[in-house]
Structure formats: C-alpha cells, structure tokens
Amino acid sequence: MADQAFVTLATNDSYARGAMVLGKSLRNTNTSKKLVALIGPHVSEPCRSVLRMIYDEVKVVDLMDSGDTAHLAMMKRPDLGVTFTKLHCWTLTHYSKCVFMDADTLVLSNIDELFDREELSAAPDPGWPDCFNSGVFVFRPSVETYGKLLQFCTEHGSFDGGDQGVLNGFFCDWATADISKHLPFIYNLSSIAIYTYLPAFKQYGGNAKVVHFLGQTKPWSYTFDPKAKQVSGSGQEAAAHPTFLLDWWTLYASSVVPLLQEQYGDQPF
Amino acid sequence: MADQAFVTLATNDSYARGAMVLGKSLRNTNTSKKLVALIGPHVSEPCRSVLRMIYDEVKVVDLMDSGDTAHLAMMKRPDLGVTFTKLHCWTLTHYSKCVFMDADTLVLSNIDELFDREELSAAPDPGWPDCFNSGVFVFRPSVETYGKLLQFCTEHGSFDGGDQGVLNGFFCDWATADISKHLPFIYNLSSIAIYTYLPAFKQYGGNAKVVHFLGQTKPWSYTFDPKAKQVSGSGQEAAAHPTFLLDWWTLYASSVVPLLQEQYGDQPF
Ligand SMILES: O=c1ccn([C@@H]2O[C@H](COP(=O)(O)OP(=O)(O)O)[C@@H](O)[C@H]2O)c(=O)[nH]1
Ligand SMILES: O=c1ccn([C@@H]2O[C@H](COP(=O)(O)OP(=O)(O)O)[C@@H](O)[C@H]2O)c(=O)[nH]1
Numbered sequence: 318m319a320d321q322a323f324v325t326l327a328t329n330d331s332y333a334r335g336a337m338v339l340g341k342s343l344r345n346t347n348t349s350k351k352l353v354a355l356i357g358p359h360v361s362e363p364c365r366s367v368l369r370m371i372y373d374e375v376k377v378v379d380l381m382d383s384g385d386t387a388h389l390a391m392m393k394r395p396d397l398g399v400t401f402t403k404l405h406c407w408t409l410t411h412y413s414k415c416v417f418m419d420a421d422t423l424v425l426s427n428i429d430e431l432f433d434r435e436e437l438s439a440a441p442d443p444g445w446p447d448c449f450n451s452g453v454f455v456f457r458p459s460v461e462t463y464g465k466l467l468q469f470c471t472e473h474g475s476f477d478g479g480d481q482g483v484l485n486g487f488f489c490d491w492a493t494a495d496i497s498k499h500l501p502f503i504y505n506l507s508s509i510a511i512y513t514y515l516p517a518f519k520q521y522g523g524n525a526k527v528v529h530f531l532g533q534t535k536p537w538s539y540t541f542d543p544k545a546k547q548v549s550g551s552g553q554e555a556a557a558h559p560t561f562l563l564d565w566w567t568l569y570a571s572s573v574v575p576l577l578q579e580q581y582g583d584q585p586f
Numbered sequence: 587m588a589d590q591a592f593v594t595l596a597t598n599d600s601y602a603r604g605a606m607v608l609g610k611s612l613r614n615t616n617t618s619k620k621l622v623a624l625i626g627p628h629v630s631e632p633c634r635s636v637l638r639m640i641y642d643e644v645k646v647v648d649l650m651d652s653g654d655t656a657h658l659a660m661m662k663r664p665d666l667g668v669t670f671t672k673l674h675c676w677t678l679t680h681y682s683k684c685v686f687m688d689a690d691t692l693v694l695s696n697i698d699e700l701f702d703r704e705e706l707s708a709a710p711d712p713g714w715p716d717c718f719n720s721g722v723f724v725f726r727p728s729v730e731t732y733g734k735l736l737q738f739c740t741e742h743g744s745f746d747g748g749d750q751g752v753l754n755g756f757f758c759d760w761a762t763a764d765i766s767k768h769l770p771f772i773y774n775l776s777s778i779a780i781y782t783y784l785p786a787f788k789q790y791g792g793n794a795k796v797v798h799f800l801g802q803t804k805p806w807s808y809t810f811d812p813k814a815k816q817v818s819g820s821g822q823e824a825a826a827h828p829t830f831l832l833d834w835w836t837l838y839a840s841s842v843v844p845l846l847q848e849q850y851g852d853q854p855f
C-alpha cells in the first residue's frame with residue numbers, strides 16, 4: 318500500500334548506519350510498505366546518498382530553523398531536542414498509517430501485519446511494563462495530533478527526558494484500555510530482556526521478529542572481524558546477545574558497507 | 587465476603603516470616619477478605635502458632651504424603667516440588683475467588699478491589715513483559731482446574747523450572763486476550779523495576795499498592811537495627827529499594843517480633 322510506511326530517524330551518521338541496516342532488513346523481509354528516513358541536518362552527504370538508495374523517502378527535519386509551533390515550543394524546552402524530532406513523524410500526512418522504528422532496531426522476518434493495528438500500538442517496556450517502549454509503534458500521521466503532542470510536551474515535559482516519557486504521558490491509557498494495542502513483545506525484543514529472564518527468552522525468543530538494541534551500547538559501538546565473523550567490543554556486553562549482534566553486523570558488512578564504499582571511495586568512513 | 591480469601595504459601599520458617607508480615611500488612615490495610623496460609627510440613631510449631639494468630643486458616647499441604655494425583659504427577663517430575671505446592675491453592679474450593687500472594691510481597695494500601703477481577707488476572711513480569719508475574723494473581727479454586735494444571739505440569743514441565751513457567755504455559759492467552767486480566771503493575775511492583783527504569787518508578791511508584799521483593803535476596807536476608815531504624819545487608823542491594831525494605835522491617839519489628847517472642851520465650855528465633 319502506497320500510503321503506508323515504515324519510518325525511522327537518524328540525527329547523525331552513527332544512527333544513520335543503524336537506519337541503513339534497518340532499511341535493508343525491511344527490504345530483505347520483502348515489505349510491501351514504503352520506507353521513510355527522517356534525518357537531521359548533521360547527517361553527511363555520503364550517508365544521505367546511501368539512505369536514499371535504501372529508503373523511498375529521505376526527509377531532512379530541522380526544527381531549529383522552521384519557525385513553526387515546534388520551534389516555539391522547543392524554545393521553552395531546549396532539553397527535549399531529539400524528542401521533538403521523533404514526534405515530527407506525525408507530520409508525514411501523505412501516509413495514512415505508519416510504523417515508527419528506532420534506528421537501533423533490526424527486522425528478522427516480515428512484519429507488515431503491524432499495519433492491521435491502530436494508533437497507538439506498541440510493545441511493553443521491560444523494566445516498567447505498564448509503559449510501552451517507544452522503539453516500535455504504530456501511528457496515524459495527523460497535524461492535529463502533532464500539535465497536541467507538542468503542546469503536551471511543552472506543558473508536561475517528559476518524565477524520562479525522552480520521547481518515551483512524552484508518548485506514554487500522552488497515550489496514557491495504553492496499559493488499561495485495549496489489548497489489541499499491545500504488540501507482542503517479539504515485535505520489540507529488547508536485548509536487555511535476554512539476560513533478565515533467560516528461560517523466557519529461550520522459550521519465546523525463537524519467534525522474535527524485531528530486535529531492539531536499546532541502551533548505551535549500540536551495534537555500531539562494537540568492532541567486527543568479517544573474516545572470523547566475530548564481534549568484539551566493550552567487554553561482557555559483546556557476549557550477551559551474540560547472535561543478534563552478529564545478524565546486525567553480517568547485514569551491515571554485506572549490504573551496507575559496499576554502498577558506503579561507493580560513496581566514500583578511498584576515504585575512511 | 588466469607589467466600590473470598592487472600593492466599594499465601596510458606597514451606598519453611600524463613601518464608602513463614604514473610605507470610606506473617608504479608609498477613610499483618612493485609613490486616614493493617616483493613617481487608618474484608620479471609621486470610622489463608624498454606625504451609626509445608628517443615629514449618630516449626632511456634633511459627634505455625636504465630637501464623638494462626640494472623641491468618642483465618644493455616645493449612646498444611648504435604649504433597650509427598652498425599653498419595654493423590656499430585657503425588658503421582660510429582661513422582662515423574664521431582665524437580666517441580668515447590669511449584670506443585672503453589673498450584674495446591676486451586677484446591678481451596680470452600681472459597682469462590684482468591685488472590686494468591688507470594689510470601690515475599692508487602693501490601694501498602696487496601697487491595698480488595700482485586701476481587702472484581704477474573705481468573706487469571708496478574709501483572710506483567712518486568713523482564714519478559716508478555717509473561718505475567720506469578721507473585722500476585724486472581725484465581726478461582728476448582729478441582730477441575732487443579733487437575734488440568736497438574737496434567738499440564740507433568741506433560742509440559744515448566745520453562746523456567748518454577749510455578750511462573752507452568753502458569754504462563756497454561757494461561758497462555760494472558761498477553762493477548764483480555765486487558766482486564768492485566769493487573770496494573772503497581773499491584774506487583776517488583777523491586778527490580780526500580781533500578782531498571784528509575785524515571786518511571788519516580789513517576790508512577792508513588793501509587794504502589796503491593797511491593798514484591800523478588801529475586802535471591804529477601805527482606806529477611808538483611809539485618810535490621812531497630813534503634814537506628816536502618817537495614818543493612820548484602821552490600822549495594824540494601825540501598826536499592828531502601829524505603830520498601832524499611833517498611834517491611836518496621837512492620838516485622840513492631841507487629842511480628844512480639845508474637846514470635848511470645849512463642850519462643852527465651853529461645854532465639
Ligand atoms: O542522537 C540521537 C539519539 C536518538 N536518535 C533516534 O532516536 C531513537 C531513540 O534513541 P535510542 O535508540 O538511542 O534510545 P534507546 O532505545 O536506547 O532508549 C534512535 O534509535 C534514533 O532513531 C537519533 O537519531 N540521534
Ligand atoms: O523455598 C520456598 C520457595 C518459595 N516459596 C513460596 O513460593 C513463592 C515464590 O518463590 P519466591 O518468592 O522465592 O520467587 P521470586 O518471587 O523471587 O521469583 C514464595 O514467595 C513463597 O510463597 C516457599 O514457600 N518456599
């Protein structure tokens with residue numbers, strides 16, 4: 318459907334690499350939906366070119382320069398910069414329904430069935446499971462909702478300083494109102510859940526459809542040896558979700574690095 | 587209502603102390619329900635006496651000697667001993683509806699409204715939030731359900747080796763079927779959630795109704811200085827949920843210790 322899209326966000330070249338892998342993983346699982354990347358003004362030209370090869374639409378969002386409501390609201394809450402940028406996905410009104418995905422997510426099998434769900438559908442957050450995790454959510458672009466979100470954001474701020482706090486404050490009946498808006502956890506399997514309750518991961522993790530590398534250390538924080546097919550990095554964490562991390566790097570090495578090489582030529586990237 | 591009860595389980599004197607504090611916390615919050623403690627044969631006579639002062643009914647469950655279905659099933663799966671004991675709560679058929687609570691839970695305000703819910707209602711487990719945590723759940727005693735549970739247990743075992751794995755396997759549509767069976771997380775606030783997502787705890791934790799000290803270290807694993815009103819114990823963990831731990835110990839020191847002293851006299855306990 319041409320009016321439905323997966324949407325992600327990258328404000329710098331690191332997250333842009335995440336977006337490239339995510340986009341490739343969506344293509345590889347044969348999505349029939351459009352792919353949209355929102356990018357910040359600091360994403361480099363070569364990275365933009367690669368994103369344009371993978372995504373149907375690459376849109377620069379620069380709230381600081383826009384002089385619109387968002388700008389005004391932001392002046393009052395400069396701390397919520399990146400958060401405001403994510404909310405911008407509600408302005409994509411040439412789509413009737415979208416699924417937002419963090420740039421640190423990886424799709425393992427086709428998830429087009431998410432478009433059967435309504436706004437706001439999301440998976441529970443491990444840690445405080447009456448909150449949804451805002452790394453994967455179904456939404457309907459709408460100027461009206463966007464305005465209300467900005468207003469809420471300006472008036473109430475974010476209890477966690479990020480978009481997840483704002484969105485949970487705004488869509489505050491998620492935990493209690495409608496079970497169909499609870500996406501199964503396998504659509505947003507946080508790598509953190511693997512260690513917290515290993516037997517459950519062993520029981521249900523095989524059905525994982527989306528892995529979310531949430532937290533400080535992102536896949537691109539590690540280094541990868543393509544010959545040995547091994548990931549190494551910041552100590553113990555490297556071993557914690559080894560298979561998913563390897564999945565990410567394998568896709569990056571095989572499908573993204575060649576595109577980056579084309580753009581950067583001899584230069585390091 | 588005389589046919590509704592809170593039910594807990596203690597197979598030894600340590601968990602019995604937890605059951606005493608839990609029972610007192612239910613009394614202090616003026617529950618109108620009956621209180622039932624299931625105990626194992628190894629709970630000492632003085633502890634049984636104290637439990638009888640707090641609980642309306644103290645029932646010894648000794649599956650190993652019973653020679654019934656449970657016994658037979660258990661022979662095949664000796665590893666699931668304590669799990670079988672917890673399932674025994676379904677045999678309390680002189681009650682029409684019950685709320686099971688782990689002996690390591692503490693009630694902070696009246697929760698009788700839980701009896702408005704249907705079997706099987708429970709709160710999500712932080713860690714793998716499509717599983718419910720089996721530390722607090724609403725159920726309907728029934729010989730039929732009990733039999734089916736034992737059968738399920740014998741055939742499929744428990745994916746985590748405990749009752750939570752069995753119950754989630756048996757009530758497997760909890761995550762997707764009926765939002766009213768999702769108890770708000772504040773009815774089973776696992777102390778682990780406090781560190782995992784601190785901003786959410788600060789935002790919503792003030793409404794906590796039940797604290798659950800899940801994991802290796804239980805409140806009774808610490809030591810308490812009643813004069814300084816301070817809890818000390820296994821290093822950093824003592825500081826992690828200091829207020830709830832202090833709540834537990836304050837109640838234990840003021841309302842349970844005097845009862846134990848009556849029973850034990852000069853002897854240490
Ligand atoms: O500097 C940043 C931080 C975040 N993001 C976007 O915001 C999402 C949420 O941030 P992150 O994934 O780091 O948060 P976490 O999932 O670890 O809580 C990212 O996936 C990106 O899409 C970004 O573009 N630039
Ligand atoms: O040796 C034991 C272990 C467990 N239990 C009962 O089973 C419940 C579940 O065990 P626990 O609370 O230790 O598990 P956790 O909540 O830490 O996963 C306890 O609260 C007790 O009611 C018990 O009586 N004796």
Ligand SMILES: [Mn+2]
Nearest residue numbers: 419421452531
């Ligand atoms: Mn993320």
Ligand SMILES: [Mn+2]
Nearest residue numbers: 688690721800
């Ligand atoms: Mn427990």
